[in-house]
Amino acid sequence: MLHKTPISAAVAAATLTLFTAGCTATGQVQPKATEAPAQVDYTKMKPQELAEYLVFQSGSYDLAQPTQEGTTGKDRLTQDELQKVCSQVARSGKEIDDKTAERINKMAMATIKYPEGGIKLGDWRKGRDIAWSGFGFRTAHNPDDHNRGTPGGNCYNCHQLAADRTGGTIGPSLTGYGKIRGSSPEMLKYAYEVIYNPHAYFACTQMPRSGAKGLLTQQQILDVMAYLFDPASPVNK
Amino acid sequence: MIKKALCALPLALALVSTTSTAKAPEDILDELAAKSKSPYLTQSPQNRMMMPDNPAYDIAAEGEQLFKQKRGPKNASLEQCDFGKGPGVLKGAYVELPRYFSDTGKVMDFESRLVYCMKTLQGYTDNDPQIRQRHGNTDIMKLTTYIAMQSNGMPWNPPMNHPLEKAMRDAGEELFYRRAGPMDFNCATCHTNPSGTRIRASVLPNIKIPEEWTKAISWPAYRVGHEAVRSSQHRVLECLWQMRYPNLKPDSDVNIALISFWTDRARGQPAILPDMKR
Numbered sequence: 001m002l003h004k005t006p007i008s009a010a011v012a013a014a015t016l017t018l019f020t021a022g023c024t025a026t027g028q029v030q031p032k033a034t035e036a037p038a039q040v041d042y043t044k045m046k047p048q049e050l051a052e053y054l055v056f057q058s059g060s061y062d063l064a065q066p067t068q069e070g071t072t073g074k075d076r077l078t079q080d081e082l083q084k085v086c087s088q089v090a091r092s093g094k095e096i097d098d099k100t101a102e103r104i105n106k107m108a109m110a111t112i113k114y115p116e117g118g119i120k121l122g123d124w125r126k127g128r129d130i131a132w133s134g135f136g137f138r139t140a141h142n143p144d145d146h147n148r149g150t151p152g153g154n155c156y157n158c159h160q161l162a163a164d165r166t167g168g169t170i171g172p173s174l175t176g177y178g179k180i181r182g183s184s185p186e187m188l189k190y191a192y193e194v195i196y197n198p199h200a201y202f203a204c205t206q207m208p209r210s211g212a213k214g215l216l217t218q219q220q221i222l223d224v225m226a227y228l229f230d231p232a233s234p235v236n237k
Numbered sequence: 238m239i240k241k242a243l244c245a246l247p248l249a250l251a252l253v254s255t256t257s258t259a260k261a262p263e264d265i266l267d268e269l270a271a272k273s274k275s276p277y278l279t280q281s282p283q284n285r286m287m288m289p290d291n292p293a294y295d296i297a298a299e300g301e302q303l304f305k306q307k308r309g310p311k312n313a314s315l316e317q318c319d320f321g322k323g324p325g326v327l328k329g330a331y332v333e334l335p336r337y338f339s340d341t342g343k344v345m346d347f348e349s350r351l352v353y354c355m356k357t358l359q360g361y362t363d364n365d366p367q368i369r370q371r372h373g374n375t376d377i378m379k380l381t382t383y384i385a386m387q388s389n390g391m392p393w394n395p396p397m398n399h400p401l402e403k404a405m406r407d408a409g410e411e412l413f414y415r416r417a418g419p420m421d422f423n424c425a426t427c428h429t430n431p432s433g434t435r436i437r438a439s440v441l442p443n444i445k446i447p448e449e450w451t452k453a454i455s456w457p458a459y460r461v462g463h464e465a466v467r468s469s470q471h472r473v474l475e476c477l478w479q480m481r482y483p484n485l486k487p488d489s490d491v492n493i494a495l496i497s498f499w500t501d502r503a504r505g506q507p508a509i510l511p512d513m514k515r
Contacts, residue, residue, distance in 0.1 A: 035359040051411035060489035073483025091414040140478035208420040
């Protein structure tokens with residue numbers, strides 16, 4: 001097990017002996033007067049202020065990068081009100097307070113648009129494909145080409161659904177969803193709303209706003225719902 | 238070939254080796270796993286079994302040659318590169334990065350410092366493939382693997398003496414919790430869940446559990462699924478891709494701030510270098 005690492009260590013040890021003479025005790029070199037002046041002094045900024053500077057002004061991100069929805073990298077990084085509030089909640093490490101939660105719930109509920117024909121379950125087979133797929137909207141070094149595939153819902157990443165595939169555990173298990181809850185109009189409306197914008201019920205949840213952010217179409221949401229509710233769906237077997 | 242040659246070297250060499258190599262990476266992992274009972278640390282017995290024959294060792298051997306070879310327009314080796322503990326000192330340097338460097342007036346992570354040395358000592362520029370090609374079977378990954386290994390088993394200990402080091406770490410913490418993008422993700426979405434939480438079948442590491450976090454940040458690691466050694470900056474980039482964020486430039490301050498914060502959170506825990514990941 002030790003047959004490879006020692007050689008490099010021996011070399012490092014030798015190098016160490018050769019060069020330690022030129023080092024300070026801590027290895028930390030004192031700043032010189034000749035150092036190039038920084039354009040902005042990071043140490044004068046509050047952490048959050050510096051974080052925002054780094055995102056938008058340090059040249060770190062490709063802010064002009066085109067996105068699949070026709071915006072730019074800068075738009076992707078610009079926070080809306082909900083993202084700002086929920087970042088602070090996450091940063092605090094505490095549970096969200098009731099008043100803030102209520103405000104987020106209301107704000108989220110106001111974003112929900114319902115299908116014109118009412119909430120009717122779609123095709124559970126299509127819903128299964130959507131629930132499984134993690135394709136879509138990725139950019140960075142390898143942008144997803146939406147002409148080559150339909151964006152998915154990423155549901156399986158966080159939820160266990162049918163027993164035939166291993167799902168994640170970031171969110172609760174949804175196995176047997178319709179079987180347990182039935183499919184009353186109230187139940188369907190609730191599920192539609194949770195998929196469309198989960199913050200309407202769970203303020204600052206980790207779950208994406210698939211409808212409100214245009215990640216899934218209304219029809220795709222109805223297909224995913226069929227996967228959850230249809231008695232023929234593997235979720236309910 | 239190189240691997241076989243190395244294996245054939247007498248055991249005597251092992252005896253003169255110092256404490257950093259007293260434990261192999263897999264032994265460090267085993268001790269962390271025994272101590273914490275973390276499902277993240279024990280999720281892949283297959284990877285654990287392969288660690289003694291980690292392909293990263295072959296890549297490191299190539300890196301050692303590159304490090305000592307006179308190369309570039311200035312025909313110089315990297316043996317005078319100062320990674321923070323003095324010119325040429327590699328032992329323990331990797332676990333004390335990112336840090337402030339007075340010659341650039343900046344906090345630099347390992348990769349940005351390596352690139353700085355390749356430019357200043359060897360004369361390479363941004364247009365040269367030696368600098369431009371970061372990920373995959375590249376010079377930078379070979380050098381990274383060789384140099385990082387000299388800190389195997391040592392506790393992460395990025396200095397926080399200079400005000401800029403603190404500023405970058407603290408900004409990194411803000412970035413870690415900053416939700417953005419069409420899916421509202423931050424780093425915390427995946428890295429603050431209870432131990433054992435999975436994304437699909439993969440157990441996620443939690444930044445608040447130090448034994449998990451040291452493995453999470455132990456890059457370079459050979460990624461079996463990629464058939465390549467990957468770096469810290471590659472991990473940042475892949476996370477941002479999944480998070481639906483725009484492209485992040487190599488060596489940028491967002492990279493360095495995030496890596497400053499994440500290294501600080503593994504402080505005191507032994508580095509597993511090189512690691513093997515899925």
